[in-house]
Amino acid sequence: MRRADRLFQIIQILRRARAPLTGEAIATELECSTRTLYRDIAELMAQRVPIRGEAGLGYVLEGGYDMPPLMLTPDEIEAAVLGAQWVSGQGDPALARAAQDLIAKIEAAIPEKLRPYIADPAATAPSFAVRPADGLDxxxxxxxxxxxxxxxxxxxxxxxxxxxxxxxxxxxxxxxxxxxxxxxxxxxxxxxxxxxxxxxxxxxxxxxxxxxxxxxxxxxxxxxxxxxxxxxx
Missing domain, CATH: 2.30.30 (SH3 type barrels.)
Structure with missing residues (x-):
């Protein structure tokens, strides 16, 4: 993995974490050494990314920091499409429409080269279940x-x-x-x-x-x- 990609992924990992993450846990996910991870954390801090913590205790990304929300990888796009397909088939009508709108918004925002991952995804979530009618809205x-x-x-x-x-x-x-x-x-x-x-x-x-x-x-x-x-x- 290129260093620039790894720095981006560190921020992404910390952004989705609900609790402090140790350097060892982050390094394991990135498949790199803890020594490399600590250097990358130091570089991000030097770039004023608001990461708080230290080696051995854990790291958190403080509030107020954001990245472009639609810098998605092919796997992230397929995950979003798969989840939206499931909701479209299993959710109530309002959620089903929202799921379809979500796919359309992602498709409109991502680069042209990534749109085939939406138009022709490698994974699908078909539903063949017959459900009884719900008794409430x-x-x-x-x-x-x-x-x-x-x-x-x-x-x-x-x-x-x-x-x-x-x-x-x-x-x-x-x-x-x-x-x-x-x-x-x-x-x-x-x-x-x-x-x-x-x-x-x-x-x-x-x-x-x-x-x-x-x-x-x-x-x-x-x-x-x-x-x-x-x-x-």
Whole structure:
């Protein structure tokens, strides 16, 4: 890899990282020595790229620094197209349109020589699943999740039992054959997962639940992790 490409990739690695990365971890991804990596980090710092940290402790890219957003590699283009194809086939109508618009925007912005990676990608994401109709508007549900508002609906479980629920929606899962609403259920006082096709008469309430959406999602992830650990026992 040319040094200029490696310097660019270091910034990209740090930009997508959620926590400090050690020089060893970055060097492993770049397939170079840590000595080379440390020299490259020093060069970037000398160029006033706001990298904070030091060898052995980890590095982070401070906020306020950006690069041209569409300097994409062929692999990145194919990854974006593959993901957009999947969303176009699996997502709700609003997300499907957004995925198609995303591909069109990328195609319009990248150099001509890279456009064949969009027009004729090496990987595709076909969907042959037949899904039952959802019982609520998923675009409205996603908005409700972002705003941290409650949702009420009638629900019929796998055994045919009917109930009325008020929930704090956490996230929407797109599976191959069904869509799943993950939520804190006021009736059960616990996290529950509801199939969207078994929901009826939804009410998108104005009431906000007493948690930040991000904090509630973090609790839900811990709940899933704990459940997986119990299943291993």
């Amino acid at each position: 998923l675009a409205l549900l996603r908005l409700q999740i972002r705003q941290g508002r409650k949702l009420a609906f009638a629900y019929v479980d796998a055994n045919g039992r009917a109930s009325r629920r008020v929930v704090w929606p956490v996230t929407l899962g797109f599976l191959e054959t069904v869509r799943i609403v993950a939520a804190w259920c006021e009736l059960r006082q616990d996290f529950r997962h509801f199939r969207a096709d078994r929901i009826s008469t939804p009410e998108f309430l104005d009431d906000r639940y007493p948690e930040r959406p991000a904090a509630l999602r973090a609790k839900w992830r811990r709940h899933l992790a704990e459940r997986r650990e119990k299943e291993k026992e």
